Amino acid sequence: KVDVMLGGGTDYFIRDDRDIRQLFVDQGYQYIDSYAQLSSLTNDAGALGLFAPVGLPWALDDIDPSRLRTMAQTATRILENNQGYFLLLEASQVDWAGHGRDINSAMAEMQDLHLMLEWLVEYQAQHPDTLVVLTADHSTGGLTLAANGEYRWEPASLHAITTSVPAMIKHLVNSADEPTKRLSYIKAQLGFELTQADQDAVLAMDMNAKSRSLEDVIKRIIDRKTNTGWTTWGHTAVDVQVFAVGPGAERFAGHQDNTDIAKRIFELLD
Amino acid sequence: KVDVMLGGGTDYFIRDDRDIRQLFVDQGYQYIDSYAQLSSLTNDAGALGLFAPVGLPWALDDIDPSRLRTMAQTATRILENNQGYFLLLEASQVDWAGHGRDINSAMAEMQDLHLMLEWLVEYQAQHPDTLVVLTADHSTGGLTLAANGEYRWEPASLHAITTSVPAMIKHLVNSADEPTKRLSYIKAQLGFELTQADQDAVLAMDMNAKSRSLEDVIKRIIDRKTNTGWTTWGHTAVDVQVFAVGPGAERFAGHQDNTDIAKRIFELLD
Known part of the structure; x- marks a missing residue:
């Protein structure tokens, strides 16, 4: 029992x-x-x-x-x-x-x-x-911890992120913000400087796409910043x-x- | 000392x-x-x-x-x-x-x-x-041990391979065999059935390419057969x-x- x-x-x-x-x-x-x-x-x-x-x-x-x-x-x-x-x-x-x-x-x-x-x-x-x-x-x-052939991992910028990526996407889908306002929101949430490619990726997001693929845009930006790698979607x-x-x-x-x-x-x- | x-x-x-x-x-x-x-x-x-x-x-x-x-x-x-x-x-x-x-x-x-x-x-x-x-x-x-999204690893066919892949490539480069003879040699060395794609890859090998890229052709065939995956070239x-x-x-x-x-x-x- x-x-x-x-x-x-x-x-x-x-x-x-x-x-x-x-x-x-x-x-x-x-x-x-x-x-x-x-x-x-x-x-x-x-x-x-x-x-x-x-x-x-x-x-x-x-x-x-x-x-x-x-x-x-x-x-x-x-x-x-x-x-x-x-x-x-x-x-x-x-x-x-x-x-x-x-x-x-x-x-x-x-x-x-x-x-x-x-x-x-x-x-x-x-x-x-x-x-x-x-x-x-x-x-x-x-x-x-060492993606893209570089033995370097820099997770420090994660400390400043206080919202989950799925919650960010939920907010963006609900708010239906224009692309530039969407970018401002993501910039504020991530708290680190975005590259031009990062910004273009956020501006290009199709908010009618599935949440998972929208989340991936933000996750890959965080991976790029921290040089985080992944090798599988499974165990x-x-x-x-x-x-x-x-x-x-x-x-x-x-x-x-x-x-x-x-x-x-x-x-x-x- | x-x-x-x-x-x-x-x-x-x-x-x-x-x-x-x-x-x-x-x-x-x-x-x-x-x-x-x-x-x-x-x-x-x-x-x-x-x-x-x-x-x-x-x-x-x-x-x-x-x-x-x-x-x-x-x-x-x-x-x-x-x-x-x-x-x-x-x-x-x-x-x-x-x-x-x-x-x-x-x-x-x-x-x-x-x-x-x-x-x-x-x-x-x-x-x-x-x-x-x-x-x-x-x-x-x-x-x-579970490549391509499939929790399966089948290394048994490795037991029959008694030559290293680099040694196979060295043999092929030295012998300068025609493509069909090259394929017969690789078939004999690997000892398992090759798919059509495997065979095409062996036939298409440019023997003037670097050893490493020639080895990769054979290694990927063995990976395909055993469902072996790799996630990095480094540590x-x-x-x-x-x-x-x-x-x-x-x-x-x-x-x-x-x-x-x-x-x-x-x-x-x-």
Whole structure:
């Protein structure tokens, strides 16, 4: 039985054919649909929190830019008990950023994870009977730090971009601005100097095209500026790291099959 | 003072301006220039063995297809002593295969390493006071196991190819065969069925072009057959693995800077 579930997904829970959310409520679960209600959750019943129709907004666009940490803090508060607990925390949307070749959101999603991990490492130190295992199910997009034959990557200008590229495109489509006004908006959002080719690409955007191809225009400008490269729209086959701290951490050292991680965890839970 | 050096490099040692090989001989080193002489080396003096003008041949083309193991066995035989020794074994040419996007040689060079490692793991078991550390300085070429949007890699046909692509091209340039005879030769070397496009590409080769571009025609045919992808002509930024066995192996566990590996080794040598 799952005690706490927090994330996106109202479209999958509250459906025409079935109201799964109601089934949880009938079982005594607390149900919330906004981050603001997280602090109201108590630890004497299960909790279901659904904060978006499908996935959460990009971290850059979310009202809580460290929502992963906020949810982790709430979940541990509810779960803590004398028998122990298992909690899965997923910074999932960096995968979508990789599929979308979106360095702007990839870095912001990693920052969301980073803020949560900073807190989690402290939590583990204060609760030394807690084992933390960190890994990835795969790498996506083949992020390349030395594109175009040049061993150089300059991500600093990403710090100034505070809106996701998909949100920029949504704004432009909704506003139906003239090309020059569109260019001014993009210039303001990106905060770095655009080359003539960059500007021409923005001016030439056909706003009736699919969002994905419009987003690509802006993503490629950011890639050009930062010298970011991508090698695939899919997953890569590189080995991913496994980090662990706490009792049993040594079981996760060394080269292992991804399924071994679950096996080691089940050994500890038994 | 280095006691044993084995590999390629006569062009760098025996030069018009300076005969560095002779300096070693004057210092009492044994000098050899063929694998056949390796067994004649004794452990009462240093040894210099240079078996090629620059790099060794591709493993596929070498008279000793497990030359790395042969050299490792010789080096340890000479170096073994009561005070211990440090030995660097480099399977270096997989890097060139990566730069050259050459899956045929990349796999053969890894097989050369594999055969050496099989022996080395046994050697370590028989000499349990030996620490073995295995790592890479970087990944090259961005070998992709799921090219063209398809999560599929079929390297089996590589087993039948026993000549390097550069050696195939050298043969074709030297023989000056007619296009149809050239195609027969390539068919025989590759051992798998060529598509019409593959055959047309071989027939259309301009044998006056640079070797590299001629090699690329054959490499792309092998990539097509095996669904191998490449993402760069240079190095990638992915983390590389570190494996270790023997006393002190635990010092090499975990995520570390590449320079830390040298520091850990120096700690053990002190």
